[in-house]
Amino acid sequence: MQIINNPNPSEWAELLTRPVFEAEFLQSAVKNILNRVRTSGDQALIDFNLKFDQAVTHNLSVTQEEITSAIAQVETSLKDAIRKAADNIHKFHKAQERATLEVETMPGVTCWRKSVAIPNVGIYIPGGTAPLFSTVLMLGIPASIAGCNEIVLCTPPGKDGTIHPAILFAADLVGVTKIYKTGGAQAVAAMAYGTETVPKVDKIFGPGNQYVTEAKQQVSLEGIAIDMPAGPSELAIIADETAEPAFIASDLLSQAEHGNDSQVILICTDEAQVAKVNRALDEQLASLPRKEMAGKSLQNSKAIIVPDLTIAVALSNAYAPEHLIICTKEAETVAEEIVNAGSVFIGDLTPESAGDYASGTNHTLPTNGAARAYSGVSLDSFTKQITYQKIDQAGLKSLGPAIEEMAAAEQLEAHKRAVTIRLEKIGR
Structure with a gap:
């Protein structure tokens, strides 16, 4: 480690710079990968598996037979450790559930806010030099608690074309069954755009290298939600x-x-x-x-x-x-x-x-x-908060004039009329 003694605050920004690839090269390389997947779908994923992971994959989907076989390969001691971790993660994230917040802001005007699960989410699990089966727990458990309809998992295959057994055991433990053999920026592209095999999702989660992070940021500019910059x-x-x-x-x-x-x-x-x-x-x-x-x-x-x-x-x-x-x-x-x-x-x-x-x-x-x-990722990450309001006659008679006054001041006549026509119907 480089040792720096009592640096001046003016030097902090430069001192704390993170290591990065040359930005222009990184952006261009990722853009090309995204475009290949968008146009060629599954074939691009198969080609990239060979190019980046030296893996021959004819079928991108992980079968139930593969999951069953993988579970049998995981040592009992590791299964017990994963179950203990899963239990703690479940407890902590379950406690984050929110009750619906309802407030009567004035007589006859009721507003409330409710958590609703994001329907389809994608979770990226890094593989390669370190298959992070722990990330399956970190993302799959809150997604399950939130009530997401579909959880899509993408992770790079090994050179033999298989997924690390502990990743498949953890996925089975948390109830994730849609598992696909693709990694890196191309996995992000598959979940963002969808392919013949990999479903398109509403939001993409998961850490990764700078290619994965850059891919998430690029697809977010196209309207695909991501959890955060996590490189x-x-x-x-x-x-x-x-x-x-x-x-x-x-x-x-x-x-x-x-x-x-x-x-x-x-x-x-x-x-x-x-x-x-x-x-x-x-x-x-x-x-x-x-x-x-x-x-x-x-x-x-x-x-x-x-x-x-x-x-x-x-x-x-x-x-x-x-x-x-x-x-x-x-x-x-x-x-x-x-x-x-x-x-x-x-x-x-x-x-x-x-x-x-x-x-x-x-x-x-x-x-x-x-x-x-x-x-960081939490239960909230897998939900969206929808607000609701309901107004009765008394509430509209009380609140309506203020809305009319404000709409008129902003020169938005149709906004004003939306209130006026109702007040005339019920009688001011």
Whole structure:
């Protein structure tokens, strides 16, 4: 990790820049993929499976036989772990259900707001170097609780043309049965436009690499709803001299191993602590199966030494990380000062991987600074809020004149007449 000591606030923006591909190339490459899928449908998906995943796929749909076979391949211990995580995720998201809000704003005028499920949703599950079966739980469970009619799952196949067994077990567990073998930007295109096999959806969910994120953003410009900008994973840690260096190193590496374009940031008030963390990083990195990938990610990462926790919080809020771990004295008090973060993990014994898997919160979170304005996925993400109003005679007689006056002032005569004609019918 690059070490920066007490940078001037004027340097923060440049210091906290995320690693990105050359924008023009990325946009052009994704646009071409979207157009291919739009015009060639299933054949484009089959061709891209071969090109990007070296997978030969004759049938894009996952069959019930494949699901049954996959379930049998998953170890009992992993099944039990997935079930425990699913139970916690279900509890946390079920508790987010809202009662219909009804208010009589004045006598005879009643307004209410009700949650209605988005009918058809698509969930993208990253595969490739790390098949994220946990994301099936994070997206499939709230979609199911919300009552979405159709849940479409897309995930890249392995070189043998099959889907990772744990992904299929998790999908079966949460009741997702429409599963398709396609990944990357092309999967986003398939769900956005529909193909001969993959249904078109109303909203697309799921994290992914920069191609997936760019594809989601491009289709959103065409009227397809997306959950949020959720690209390469990132983590910030605020630490002081009381933190455990080995814990910090393990958390930094847990995000760094996601991919070459992941980024981790350590914001620390103690220079000696940073040196200890760097030694722990070297020790732990050496034994990681994905050490080459994690090592490349660390090249994009920084340890920033600041004079106090006030500056540390300000720097973190400027970065607006996807994940934020706070390992300091009175960590809960520090957490109260955080205004920009996707998800916060408080104290030495709360690793970020708990939220990734099983604590109950959702791990589909805004990245690349989007946490300044976006929330992570929740039950609300799978619903829309519809407002209703009902007015009786007394209500219209009381409210109508105000509507007429306002419509006339805005020179919208038809708006005014819509009220006037009713008042004349019922008698002012």
